[in-house]
Amino acid sequence: MGREILRMENISKSFPGVKALDDVRFNAYEGEVMALLGENGAGKSTLMKILSGVYTKDTGKILLNGKELEVLNPKDAFDKGIAIIHQELNLVPNLTVYENIFLGREETTTYKTLKKDYMIKEAKKLLDRLKVDIDPTLKINEISLAKQQMVEIAKALSLNTSVIIMDEPTDTLTDKEVDILFDVIRELKAEKKAIVYISHRLKEVFEICDRVTVLRDGKFIDERLVSEIDEEEIIKLMVGRTLDEQFPYLKTNTSEFVFEVKNLTNKYVKNISFSLKRGEVLGISGLVGAGRSELGKTIFGLYPIDEGEMILEGKKVEFKSPKEAIENGIMYVSEDRKSEGLVLTMDVKSNITLSSLDKFKRALGLDKKKEERISEDYRKKINIKTPTLTQKVKNLSGGNQQKVAIAKSLLTQPKVLILDEPTRGIDVGAKREIYDLLNVIKKEGHSVIMISSEMPEILGMSDRIIVMHEGKIKGELTKEEATSEKIMNYIIKEEEDRIESKIS
Amino acid sequence: MKAKLAKAKPFLGLVLIVIVVSILSPNFFTKDNLLTVLRQTSINAIIAAGMTFVILTAGIDLSVGSILGFSGAICAYLLTNGTNVILAFLAAVLVGAVFGLFNGVVITKGKVQPFIATLATMILLRGATMVFTNGKPIAVKGESATNTLRYIARGEILGIPVAVVMMIVVFIICYHILHNTKYGRHVYAVGGNEQAALLSGVNTDRVKMLAYMISGILASIAGIIVLSRLSSAQPTAGDGYELDAIAAVVLGGTSLAGGQGMILGTVVGAMIIGILNNALNLLDVQSYYQMIVRAIVILIAVLLDRKDKNK
Numbered sequence: 137m138g139r140e141i142l143r144m145e146n147i148s149k150s151f152p153g154v155k156a157l158d159d160v161r162f163n164a165y166e167g168e169v170m171a172l173l174g175e176n177g178a179g180k181s182t183l184m185k186i187l188s189g190v191y192t193k194d195t196g197k198i199l200l201n202g203k204e205l206e207v208l209n210p211k212d213a214f215d216k217g218i219a220i221i222h223q224e225l226n227l228v229p230n231l232t233v234y235e236n237i238f239l240g241r242e243e244t245t246t247y248k249t250l251k252k253d254y255m256i257k258e259a260k261k262l263l264d265r266l267k268v269d270i271d272p273t274l275k276i277n278e279i280s281l282a283k284q285q286m287v288e289i290a291k292a293l294s295l296n297t298s299v300i301i302m303d304e305p306t307d308t309l310t311d312k313e314v315d316i317l318f319d320v321i322r323e324l325k326a327e328k329k330a331i332v333y334i335s336h337r338l339k340e341v342f343e344i345c346d347r348v349t350v351l352r353d354g355k356f357i358d359e360r361l362v363s364e365i366d367e368e369e370i371i372k373l374m375v376g377r378t379l380d381e382q383f384p385y386l387k388t389n390t391s392e393f394v395f396e397v398k399n400l401t402n403k404y405v406k407n408i409s410f411s412l413k414r415g416e417v418l419g420i421s422g423l424v425g426a427g428r429s430e431l432g433k434t435i436f437g438l439y440p441i442d443e444g445e446m447i448l449e450g451k452k453v454e455f456k457s458p459k460e461a462i463e464n465g466i467m468y469v470s471e472d473r474k475s476e477g478l479v480l481t482m483d484v485k486s487n488i489t490l491s492s493l494d495k496f497k498r499a500l501g502l503d504k505k506k507e508e509r510i511s512e513d514y515r516k517k518i519n520i521k522t523p524t525l526t527q528k529v530k531n532l533s534g535g536n537q538q539k540v541a542i543a544k545s546l547l548t549q550p551k552v553l554i555l556d557e558p559t560r561g562i563d564v565g566a567k568r569e570i571y572d573l574l575n576v577i578k579k580e581g582h583s584v585i586m587i588s589s590e591m592p593e594i595l596g597m598s599d600r601i602i603v604m605h606e607g608k609i610k611g612e613l614t615k616e617e618a619t620s621e622k623i624m625n626y627i628i629k630e631e632e633d634r635i636e637s638k639i640s
Numbered sequence: 641m642k643a644k645l646a647k648a649k650p651f652l653g654l655v656l657i658v659i660v661v662s663i664l665s666p667n668f669f670t671k672d673n674l675l676t677v678l679r680q681t682s683i684n685a686i687i688a689a690g691m692t693f694v695i696l697t698a699g700i701d702l703s704v705g706s707i708l709g710f711s712g713a714i715c716a717y718l719l720t721n722g723t724n725v726i727l728a729f730l731a732a733v734l735v736g737a738v739f740g741l742f743n744g745v746v747i748t749k750g751k752v753q754p755f756i757a758t759l760a761t762m763i764l765l766r767g768a769t770m771v772f773t774n775g776k777p778i779a780v781k782g783e784s785a786t787n788t789l790r791y792i793a794r795g796e797i798l799g800i801p802v803a804v805v806m807m808i809v810v811f812i813i814c815y816h817i818l819h820n821t822k823y824g825r826h827v828y829a830v831g832g833n834e835q836a837a838l839l840s841g842v843n844t845d846r847v848k849m850l851a852y853m854i855s856g857i858l859a860s861i862a863g864i865i866v867l868s869r870l871s872s873a874q875p876t877a878g879d880g881y882e883l884d885a886i887a888a889v890v891l892g893g894t895s896l897a898g899g900q901g902m903i904l905g906t907v908v909g910a911m912i913i914g915i916l917n918n919a920l921n922l923l924d925v926q927s928y929y930q931m932i933v934r935a936i937v938i939l940i941a942v943l944l945d946r947k948d949k950n951k
Contacts, residue, residue, distance in 0.1 A: 468839060
C-alpha cells in the first residue's frame, strides 16, 4: 500500500441554495491511481476544483505530504504540486508543443530574450520521460488529440508535482490512444506520483486504477480497493439511495398519443424514435454529452433534421426555426437559464410574454394592460417570488428565474413542453415547487419531455424513461420497471461494448 | 428609485450643462440661439435615433455618414434633372433603406461582424459618392426644388424650424416602436440575449436586418436635411457623422453591449453634444481646442456611467 500523499478532510462547500459538498473526505496515495466516481452532480468536479484552487472550500482541511495546504488559485495549486488536466484541453493551438509546455514560465536570458533551444531540449526530455514520441517544435494543431493530451500532461509535470488530476481523459480518445495514455499513467505511477482519475467508464477503472472513492449527492460514500470490489457493487454505491417523498408523482391515465418521433437523425442524434401521450412526462436520462439537449433542440427546430419525421396530433410537422415550433405547439426550456433561457436585462413581465407577444397585439402596438394582467396571473399561478413584475430577471434567485422561464413556456400553451434540466442549480424547496408545477402541467393536458441528469428526479417524476447514449436511444423503461441500476446498466454496458470493440 | 435616478442621469447632465453654459455666456439662453442649437442638433439626433436601434441589438453602424452622403447626392441629381420633389426624396430614402438592409443581410446571413460589415459599406458608399459626383458638389437647380429645400432649411411650423419638427416626429415614432410594439420588445431581447431570444421564438435575423434598415432610412432623411441647408450635395457630406451619432447614443445611457438603453436618452445625448459645440463657439474657443474639450466631456460622462453600472 502506497504512502498517503494527499488527504482532504471534512470538506464542505455551498453555492447559493445548494450544498455541493458535505463533509467529504478524499485521499490519494503514492504511486497509485485513485478513481473518483459518482453520478452527474455528485460533487466530483467541485471537489477537484477546490483541490486545484478554482474554488475555495467553506470548511475542512487539505493535507499534502502531511502538511496543511492552503490553495489560493490555480497557479498557487500548481506551484504547490497539484496539477489538473481538464476535460477540455487548455492548449494554444497555434503555438508549438514546447511553447505550450513553457507557457507562463518561459526561460529567458539576462537580456530577456527566450532561451528557445534550452526550452526545446527540456520539453524533449519531459516528453521522453513519459515515453512519448512528439517533436516539441510542432504546432499543437499539427498533432493528434491524444498527443495533445500528452503535451497537457507534460505541461502539468514539474519537478515537485505530486498529485495529478485527470478529468475524463479518455472522452475524446480512440482506443489506441487510450492505450498510450495508460502507458503514460503507468510511467507516472512508477515515478511515485499520486493520480486522481475521474471517469464514467468503469471498465477503465478496473484496468488502470488501484482504488476507488465514491461520492453521492455531495457526500463521501466509500473508499475501496479495486481488487476487492466488482462493477455491480460500484454502481450500487454510486446510485444507491432511498427515494423518499420528495417526488409528488401523479399518475396519468391517458392513452391518446400526441406526438411521435420516427427515426430522427441528424448531426447530433441517430435514429431516434419515441411517442408521447397526452399529459405524460417522458424522462430522458443519460450522461452529460449523450445528445439529450441536442435532441430537444432538434425537435424544437434549432438544428436541421437529416432523416426521419415528427408527427404532432396526427399531422406531419417540420420546423425551420424555434418560432415555427412554438407556433405549432412545441416549446423548449433550456438547461442554461442565463445564456439561453432568459433575457436577464429585461424585466419579469417582458420575459414571461416574450414568446407570446402576438396575444397582446392590437391595432397600434401592444395592449400593455392585458400583458400586465396575464403576467400577474402567471406570477401567482407559478408562485414567482419577485417584488414587482418590472423587476429585472437578473435580480431573481435561480429558482425564481427558472419559474419565469417555465411561465414563458406555458403562456405559449404548448402541446409538448421540453424541459431541459428543469431543476439544475436550484435549491430543494424550489425543486419541490417545480415538481408540483409539473403535475399541474400534466393535469392541464400538456405533455412533457423532461431531460434530466438527476437520477432521482427521472425516477421520481417520469411516467416513462428513455435512456440515451452517444446520440442514440439505448433503452426504454416504464415507471414500474425503472431503477437506477437498470439505467446505469444501459449506459455502462454501452461503454463496455465500445471499449471491447476497440480492443478486438 | 435608484433605477429611476440612473435613467434620469443623462437628463441631469444636460440640465447641468445648460446651467453652466448659461452662466458662462449670456448669449446662450436666448430663443434664437436655442433654436439654432436645435436645428444644428436635428441632423445628428435623427442619425442617432437609428443608431440606437442598431446599438440596442448589440451592433454598430459605421456606414450612416456615407449613406447620408450618397443618398443626398442621388437626391440632388434627381432634383437637378427635374424629378418631382417627393419622388426624389423617396428615392433618397430608398437608397438608405436598401443599403441598411444590405448591412443587415451581410451581418445576419453572412455572419460578418457588424463593425466590419458596416465599415465596408461606409468605404463603398463614400467611394460611390465620389464617383457619382465626380468629386464635385452637385448644386440643386429648379424653382420648385430649391423652394422645398429652402423650406426644410429655413421654414417653420408653429415657430419651430422644420428640421426640428422632423426630429421630434422621428423620435415619437421611434419611441412608439421601441416601447409599444412587438418589434421593439424583440430589439431589446435580441440585444440582451440573442440565443434566448431565438429560443423564445424571435426571428433574430429579421430583427437585426430591420434595425440596420431603420438606421439607413434615418441616415438618408438626415441626408435630405443636410442637402437642404446647402442647396447642394457635397461629396464629403456626412463624413465622420457616425462617430457623433454613436457618441450621442452612448451619452444617452445606451449600453454598447446591447439590450439596455432608451431612445429618449439619445435625444438628450445629441443635445449635450449640440450645446457643447454651440457653447464652445459662443465662448470663442479655438476649433482645435474644441475637439479636446468635447473628448474630455464624452470621456467623463461615459466614465461616470460605467462606474455606476459596475456597482
